[in-house]
Amino acid sequence: MSLDTETVRKIAVLARIKIPxxxxxxxxxxxxxxxxxxxxxxxxxxDGVEPMTSVADMSLYQRPDEINDGDCRxxxxxNAPNGKGAFYTVPKVIE
Amino acid sequence: xTQLNDLTITEASEKLAAGDISAxxxxxxCLDAMDANRALNAFITETPDLxxxxxxxxxxxxxxxxxxxxxxxxxxxIPVAIKDLYCTDGVLTTAASHILDGFVPPYESTVTANLLExxxxxxxxxxxxxxxxxxxxVTSHYGPVKNPWTLDDGKDRVPGGSSGGSASAVAGNLALGxxxxxxxxxxxQPASFSGIVxxxxxxxxxxxxxxxxxxxxxxxxxxxxxxxxDAAIMLAxxxxxxxxxxxxxxxxxPDFAAAMTGDVRGMKIGIPKEYVIDGMPGEIEALWHKGADxxxxxxxxxxxxxxxxxxxxxxxxYIIAPAEASSNLARYDGVRYGLRVDGDSLDxxxxxxxxxxxxxxxxxxxxxxxxxxxxxxxxxYYVKAQKVRSRIAEDFTTAFTEVDAILTPTxxxxxxxxxxxxDDPLAMYLNDVFTVPSSMAGLPGISVPAxxxxxxxxxxxxxxxxxFDEETLFRAAGVLERQAGFExxxxxxxxxxxxxxxxxxLS
Numbered sequence: 001m002s003l004d005t006e007t008v009r010k011i012a013v014l015a016r017i018k019i020p021x022x023x024x025x026x027x028x029x030x031x032x033x034x035x036x037x038x039x040x041x042x043x044x045x046x047d048g049v050e051p052m053t054s055v056a057d058m059s060l061y062q063r064p065d066e067i068n069d070g071d072c073r074x075x076x077x078x079n080a081p082n083g084k085g086a087f088y089t090v091p092k093v094i095e
Numbered sequence: 096x097t098q099l100n101d102l103t104i105t106e107a108s109e110k111l112a113a114g115d116i117s118a119x120x121x122x123x124x125c126l127d128a129m130d131a132n133r134a135l136n137a138f139i140t141e142t143p144d145l146x147x148x149x150x151x152x153x154x155x156x157x158x159x160x161x162x163x164x165x166x167x168x169x170x171x172x173i174p175v176a177i178k179d180l181y182c183t184d185g186v187l188t189t190a191a192s193h194i195l196d197g198f199v200p201p202y203e204s205t206v207t208a209n210l211l212e213x214x215x216x217x218x219x220x221x222x223x224x225x226x227x228x229x230x231x232x233v234t235s236h237y238g239p240v241k242n243p244w245t246l247d248d249g250k251d252r253v254p255g256g257s258s259g260g261s262a263s264a265v266a267g268n269l270a271l272g273x274x275x276x277x278x279x280x281x282x283x284q285p286a287s288f289s290g291i292v293x294x295x296x297x298x299x300x301x302x303x304x305x306x307x308x309x310x311x312x313x314x315x316x317x318x319x320x321x322x323x324x325d326a327a328i329m330l331a332x333x334x335x336x337x338x339x340x341x342x343x344x345x346x347x348x349p350d351f352a353a354a355m356t357g358d359v360r361g362m363k364i365g366i367p368k369e370y371v372i373d374g375m376p377g378e379i380e381a382l383w384h385k386g387a388d389x390x391x392x393x394x395x396x397x398x399x400x401x402x403x404x405x406x407x408x409x410x411x412x413y414i415i416a417p418a419e420a421s422s423n424l425a426r427y428d429g430v431r432y433g434l435r436v437d438g439d440s441l442d443x444x445x446x447x448x449x450x451x452x453x454x455x456x457x458x459x460x461x462x463x464x465x466x467x468x469x470x471x472x473x474x475x476y477y478v479k480a481q482k483v484r485s486r487i488a489e490d491f492t493t494a495f496t497e498v499d500a501i502l503t504p505t506x507x508x509x510x511x512x513x514x515x516x517x518d519d520p521l522a523m524y525l526n527d528v529f530t531v532p533s534s535m536a537g538l539p540g541i542s543v544p545a546x547x548x549x550x551x552x553x554x555x556x557x558x559x560x561x562x563f564d565e566e567t568l569f570r571a572a573g574v575l576e577r578q579a580g581f582e583x584x585x586x587x588x589x590x591x592x593x594x595x596x597x598x599x600x601l602s
Contacts, residue, residue, distance in 0.1 A: 003466070007466075008462070011462050011465050011466050011469065012446075012462065013446075014465050014469060015421065015449070015461050015462055015465040016425075016428075016442065016445040016446045016449050017446055017449045017450050017453065017458055017461065017462070018443075018446040018447050018449070018450040019450065019458075027459075027462070030459065030520065031459070031462060031463060031466070033520075033521065034413065034459075034463060034520060034521065035463070035466075037410060037413075037521055038410045038413060038414060038476070040406075040407065040410055041407055041410050041411060041414075041479055041480065041483055042479075043407075044404065044407050044482075044483050044486060046479065046482035046483060046485075046486065049482040049485050049486060050482070050485055051478050051481030051482045051484070051485060052481050052482075052484040052485040052488060053481065055298045055299070055312050055313075055342070055536075055537035056297075056298055056299040056342060056344060056537055056562070057562065058299070058344060058345075060341055061341075061345070063338060072201065075201035076201065076431075078199075078201065079197075079198055079199065079201075079431065079432035079433070080430070080431055080432065081197075081429060081430075081432070081433065081434065081435035082435055088430050088431060090430055090441050090444070091437075091438060091439065091440055091441050091443075091444050093440075093441050
């Protein structure tokens with residue numbers, strides 16, 4: 001599978017990273033280089049193998065469904081690059 | 096004369112206990128060394144006032160006979176450096192990325208909180224590859240870190256990465272110990288490049304809560320120290336179950352240092368034939384053989400083993416790690432913290448912020464991760480890689496029915512010059528070829544300095560054991576350290592006058 005610049009443009013939109021037009025083709029080349037090297041995985045026989053979804057051999061426990069954190073609004077909001085009062089702000093999304 | 100910052104944690108702990116030195120003197124000695132060696136660029140943020148205050152508090156605890164219970168007092172008053180990937184309450188945390196500009200966490204990561212509870216004294220936050228993505232500490236927004244080890248050619252060497260600042264700080268005696276994080280080798284490879292001990296515990300041994308996430312199924316905190324015993328002591332102060340990390344293992348923390356009996360008689364050490372790779376320098380292979388001989392001399396049995404899927408670990412890693420990273424790094428949106436670049440629409444604000452905030456390597460990995468997770472490619476790439484990951488883990492499980500520990504080189508080369516391997520991402524990725532397989536299987540591993548390259552740069556050997564068998568790991572590593580007798584020290588750097596030679600021991 002080889003990426004063309006159109007696909008790279010699409011991935012950049014999905015990833016929300018603005019990539020200037022002239023950089024698309026070189027980036028496609030770099031990504032193809034890496035993906036080409038990854039292709040060797042097709043040599044591995046994985047028929048009947050379960051994909052690994054948990055690294056540690058342990059089952060997850062459940063904690064009681066109780067509030068155990070909170071009441072720190074101002075502390076959390078303090079890092080907002082452009083907050084207003086008790087709110088985060090974003091560019092207008094509703095016309 | 097030995098300066099206080101040259102001490103190991105074990106030595107300093109004894110001197111503190113004997114009343115020969117104070118924690119404040121010890122911290123001041125490290126702060127002076129940091130000051131004199133700022134050209135290493137090992138720290139992004141130095142916290143001298145905090146360090147002296149915490150050191151004074153430690154001295155007061157000692158005077159009252161009320162040492163920290165965590166770590167049994169062995170870490171009380173010990174100055175350490177913290178990789179700037181751990182959130183620290185009230186102290187700038189950057190992940191070496193522009194996108195986290197000005198981020199001051201309102202909370203403390205579990206591991207650093209544990210170390211604080213154990214009485215350690217934080218000296219500052221160390222430099223790293225941006226979001227821990229790299230093997231040379233050259234992708235940091237705050238500039239590359241220099242390895243204290245140099246040759247006569249006038250070129251600065253990389254300290255390895257991603258925990259390069261932590262490695263450089265310990266190798267240069269700026270801190271007695273440091274913590275790093277290891278996703279595919281980010282503790283062990285820089286330890287090898289910098290002539291120190293670097294240990295990655297079993298996945299789940301330490302909590303990941305409060306660590307800036309890279310690849311959540313691989314990330315694991317670990318100690319970086321001057322000796323194996325120091326690593327064992329530090330890990331005891333870091334590890335433990337944490338209900339806030341669902342992957343943190345509810346298992347007891349053993350006395351790791353007590354496991355270092357110095358006796359490996361009858362232990363079976365596996366040598367995996369697949370770790371001989373094309374283009375590996377002869378000196379690395381020679382050192383590996385020497386390591387096997389050291390174990391043989393100490394009474395261990397050397398067993399040839401096979402880990403057949405070794406060569407597929409790295410390509411599978413470069414699907415899984417970027418996939419997880421693309422998901423984890425979606426949170427950097429310019430809204431809640433860090434950098435924000437204005438745009439006319441919400442999407443434009445996001446995409447401009449992320450374009451400017453992320454460096455080249457991080458952008459590249461997010462793009463790969465987004466692609467392999469996208470509709471139509473998920474099965475071909477991501478699921479395939481997870482199946483290969485199962486195969487790799489099976490290889491180790493099979494091997495551990497025959498052996499107690501596995502011995503390999505840590506990295507396929509010694510430290511290279513800053514600027515090398517920059518235009519070829521694949522060449523950079525290959526640095527982790529020996530560390531990634533055990534990461535994929537979640538196993539504990541340690542790099543122990545075992546010799547010098549022909550040119551005179553440090554080389555490490557890696558040991559790997561069964562999950563949650565860090566005790567065997569430390570036992571074997573302690574013997575490897577003793578047998579190797581690595582005593583060489585960095586010889587200063589960049590023509591600076593700062594003298595990093597210690598104890599007069601030079602090879």
